[in-house]
Amino acid sequence: MRTWYWDQDSPLGFQHVYGRTHSTITHLTYDSRKINQGGCFICIPGSNNDGHRFIGNAIHRGATTIVGSNDRALQYWHSLYPLLTFVLVRDSKTALAEYASHLHDHTHKKMNLFGVTGTNGKTTITAYLRSLLNQLGEQTGVIGTAGVWSGKQQYSFKSTTPTTPESSDLQNIFASFYEEGTETVAMEATSIAIEQQRLHGLEFKVGIHTNLSSEHLEFHKTMENYKKAKLKLFQQSNIAVVNVDDPGMASDILDMFQGRVWTYGIDHQADVMASQIQTDEKGTSFLLMVQGDSYLVHAPIFGTFNISNALAAVATCLSVGYPVSDILQAIPDLRGADGRFQIVSNYPGKQIILDYAHTPDALELVLEAVHKLPHQRLILMITGIGLRDPAKRPRMAEIAEGKADYIVVSVDHPGPYDRQGIVDDVVAGFRDPTNTTIYKETHREDGIHKALSLAREGDLILITGLGFGGYQVINDQHIPYNELEVIDSYFQKLKQLPLTH
Known part of the structure; x- marks a missing residue:
């Protein structure tokens, strides 16, 4: 509980205050349904809903302070509730970030933050960082698509966003982590989160770049806007870790960044590199080169793209001062995130791999990796995503065609869109959409069951999306x-099926 004074000496930025010039704040949220007595409700204007519409609901639930950018709405509610505090701000999003930070005594400033941005690989790199740093004795948590994990446990956090939480939720997580003893966080920094000010006010010890390819154009409209959004992370970072194999934005970071830089790559000269990559049933061995010195290592990971992700994590650990010798001891026990080239081995006679690949380039990389594993036939499931750029849907089919013996096409996150239309969009990318080896299922569950039913012993089932x-x-x-x-x-x-003879 904090008492905030809304006057010229306040550390909080605002334009005007209606009503009481001090208020006692017990909690802060942008969701009126989560307001309790003494809460501060911040009205966020969005593309679908405007938080100012829910001021009445917030007051009914016990809000004593309302923060918003719509002057007329605030004056109206002040006329009805003159004993409450109504704060006018220029930008509700930045106010949400700044006020949430203030409520938690700026805990994030006491922590080591690692931000990962790029089209693919963010979740895997944050998981690798958590794995390495915890082995190195630094309690590290992760925040991203695979959930919220402290250095010790997974949190039952229900996010309103797919990857990077809203700024107030982030501040709550930081405070919980810090109280538990987790003072380092590896988090995914999406382009949309950056544009929507969810990372406003955060300072990253290291900003990590993965790659850039077409994604989220339904939001950014152009690739240039998409890239500019991601580049903003490095304006908030003290050290940059850059993938020099990526033609999308590596050169932009190297040109603009003024701090220390560590580079990694496989195809181009870098501070941290890998060569002589060999895959076996337990993972991958490769020659790790760090600024000219070479070390033979084996990691329980698959795919050249994941070797690149591991190099990013290694380079990050090196950038903050960990010696190569300690990192080498941790690599054999490197652990990734669920659903990222995850081998499901619970069912004898079935080889099942789950991978989050949902973009054409990610699908191409994971297909390249699975073809190096022993198998008879490959059964592949791909999906079209209702809530993402529809132009990518046929590209998934273009990448998959000819790469598997059977292909099942299904749907992820249909949102309000027609499932059959999404499937048809994907199928339109096949040169021969009537091929009898292509199956269509409008529900992901049915698609998975179809893929499993097609497999015989010795086949490999790859479920993506x-x-x-x-x-x-x-x-x-x-x-x-x-x-x-x-x-x-x-x-x-x-x-449960009856035996047949």
């Missing part, structure tokens, strides 16, 4: 979804 995250967006609802439960339900049904 946005299966992890704990939900699917259907219409405007977040419907709980568990990929592993869907897979298990298929095998449970098999057990």
Whole structure:
């Protein structure tokens, strides 16, 4: 509980105050449904809803302070509730970030923040960082698509955003981490989060770049806008870790960044490199080169793209002072995130790999990786995403065609869009959409079951798309979804089938 004084000496920026010039704040939120007695409600204007519409609901639930950017709305509610505090700000998003930070005594400034941005690989790199740093004795948590994990446990955090939480939610997480003893955080920094000021006011010890390819154009409209958004992370970072193999934005970072830089790559000269890459059933061995010195290592990871992600994590640890010798001891136990080239080995006779690949370039990389593993036939499931750029849907089929013996096309996060239309968009990318090896399922669960049913012993089933995250967006609802439960339900049904002779 904090008492805030709204006067010229206040550390909080604002334009005008209506009503009481001091208020006692117990909590702060942008969601009126989460307001309790003594809460501060910040009105966020959005593309679908405007938080100013919910001021009445917030007051009814016990809000004593209302912050917003709509002067007329604030004056109207002040006329009805003159004993409450109404604060006019220029930008509600930045106010949300600044006020939430103030409420938690700026805990984030006491922590080591690592921000990862790029089209693909963010979740894997944050998981690798958590794995390495915890082994190196630095309690590290992660925030991103795979959930919220402190150095010790997973948090049951329900995010209103797919990857990077809203600024006030971030501040709550930082405070909880810090209280638990987790003082280092590796977090995904999406382009949309950066543009929407969710990272406003944060200072990153290291900003990490993965790659840049077409994504989120439904939001950014152009690739240039998309790149500019990601580049902003490095204006908030003290050290930059850059993938020199990426033609999308590596040179932009290297040109603009004024601080210390560490580079990594496989195809181009860098501070941290990998060569002589060999895959076996337990993972990948490679020659790790650090500023001219070479070390033979083996990591329990698959795919050249994941070697690149591991190099990013290694370079980051080196950039903050960890010696190569300590990092080498941790690499054999490197752990990634669920759903990122995750091998499901619970079912004898079935080789199942789950991967989050939902963009054409990510799909191409994971297909390249699985083809190096021993198998008879490859059964592949791909998806079209309702809530993402529809132009990418046929590209998924273009990448998949000819790379698998059977292809199942399904749907992720349909939102308000027609499922069959999404499937048809994907299928339009095949040169021969009538090929009998192509199957269409409008529900992800049915698509997975179809892929599993097509497989014989010795086949490999690769299930791609946005299966992890704990939900699917259907219409405007977040419907709980568990990929592993869907897979298990298929095998449970098999057990119940009568034996035939």
